[in-house]
Amino acid sequence: MDAYELITRNADEVVTDEEVRELAEDPAGKRVYVGYEPSGVLHLGHLLTANKLIDLQNAGMEVVVLLADVHAYLNGKGSFEEIRETAEQMQAQFTAYGLEEENTEFVYGSEFQLDEEYTLDLHELELSTTMNRAQRAMAELQSGETAKVSHLVYPLMQALDIEYLDLDLAVGGLDQRKVHMLAREELPELEYEARPCLHTPIVADLTSGEGKMSSSEGVTISMEDSTEDIEEKVNSAFCPPTRDPEGDLENPVLELFEYHVFPRFDEVIVERPEKYGGDLTYEEYETLAADLESGELHPADAKGTLASYLDELIAPGREKLRELR
Ligand code: TYR
Structure with missing residues (x-):
């Protein structure tokens, strides 16, 4: 299997194919990430993107796992303390799963997202992005949840992460494509380069063959299962x-x-x-x-x-x- 095949196998979409082909010509040392809102227990959804990271590691790329504590906070997942605790557990499970500790950079969002430079760039993005545009990139709300300003800031920060983590490729499930498209449009407004992205499929619910399989909906398999x-x-x-x-x-x-x-x-x-x-x-x-x-x-x-x-x-x-x- 050549590098391009390894990088793109099982991907639902790459944006753009041309950019990813170029990356595949010399993948050694190129940086790629997946960001995860910390969760105490990994399930198949997490493992699917982790499999892609393992492929990319095997292709010679440098893998970064973002433990997105600030994002989880913006999404109402609890106090910083609670979120950090689950992030530590998450990291330990990823390592056990096969993302080797020596070859994987685990970064907490709060390590760089609270810096002055990042904050000022975020405000600049807030100035250049319309409410409407940010809303389109926003994650789907849980049923009964009302959109808050934090939900609009969230995709802007995710876009900025791609610059601040110095990435050559952003990976996520297909549910991340709207944010990645926003990043490709808005980063050049700040004179940063747009990066290619790769999206993994969303696996169907185990019992019905329909829809998204996550821990909140439908049946999945997790690290807690015997x-x-x-x-x-x-x-x-x-x-x-x-x-x-x-x-x-x-x-x-x-x-x-x-x-x-x-x-x-x-x-x-x-x-x-x-x-x-x-x-x-x-x-x-x-x-x-x-x-x-x-x-x-x-x-x-x-x-x-x-x-x-x-x-x-x-x-x-x-x-x-x-x-x-
Ligand atoms: N939005 C991602 C999710 O839904 C989490 C994430 C946060 C990813 C920040 C990347 C990022 O830079 O799980």
Whole structure:
């Protein structure tokens, strides 16, 4: 796999492809980040972007993880003290998951976002951005929540982070694209360069194949889940044997193989007794998906295999959480 393929595999979108191709020509030492509002327990949503960071690390890039404490504060997630505590737990779980400590720069937003220069730039962005523009970039509110000024400042600061962390590429889930587009438009107003960005897909809810999977909506898998929890969740997951002809429903079991298992393992072995055809070995996601569709691979076998690989990925973080509590 060449650098461009590694950098862009499993991405839903890159902006722009031309800029990312240029980056891929010489990725060594280029800086990339994902920012996360601190959360005490990582779930699959966090791990999907972390997988991308691991790819980028393998492509030779320098990885920065922003523990966005000030952003979480602006989003009403609690006091600074509470947020910092969850940020420490988050960092420990990322490291356990496979973002090597020596090769990953973990930065708290409050380390630079409260500096005078940053603040003055933020005010300049506030001057050059209309309310309307900031509102379009704002994250979706929880149901029943009223928009505050803090929700408008939030995307402006996220845009500024890309400059202040000296990044060559910004990565996030597809839900971050509106902020990244704002950054590309507004940073040049301050005479900073617009940077390319890469968006990972949002994986469907485990039970229905629809919509966004996060900790607040639908069923996800987290670092808190035991082996049995994982087995149970995967066993009850929606797994239609053939692809939805209309194409609106995703198969979450296949998505988890594609975005979580294959990027982290060279091969996937489905263990089956001889009388059911014996073990199956897959080196590529596509082959497994085709076998599920053709009936060669039974959904129950696919689920059992998925659960055990996910468990292997979750185990070190689960252990870490136990130590911390
Ligand atoms: N907006 C991101 C989220 O929803 C968090 C974030 C904050 C990302 C600041 C980047 C950033 O610079 O999780």
